[in-house]
Amino acid sequence: MRDKLAEIGARLDNIYYCPHHPHAELKAFREDCNCRKPRTGLIDLALRDFDIDMTRSYVVGDRYVDIDFAKRASLAGVLVKTGYGMGEIEYKSEGNPVPEYMAEDLLDAVKWILEREGTVGEKSP
């Protein structure tokens, strides 16, 4: 993924992931930890590593757990209709937090974020 992004001049500052699962077969990974969504442990790690402007940060995901995660972290949540998104909207929207935006796909999510940030048309460095 990093190589593909580098080909077009983009980069990821870091990748955070949770190796745990409450029912993992391997005992070493069997944990209901703070980094599993919707808990915000992974954002806490990123905040430790980087000076992140949380007022201009977003969560983009295809599940309501991602939107719940966004709300808990006081971030704007964007639900994409791709992946699990349409199924989530169809069967799980009741009782779940409302996303700031429902995007057709990741590109639509990016466009919405750029518009909201007022950076449409600006050239990246």
Ligand SMILES: [Zn+2]
């Ligand atoms: Zn974890």
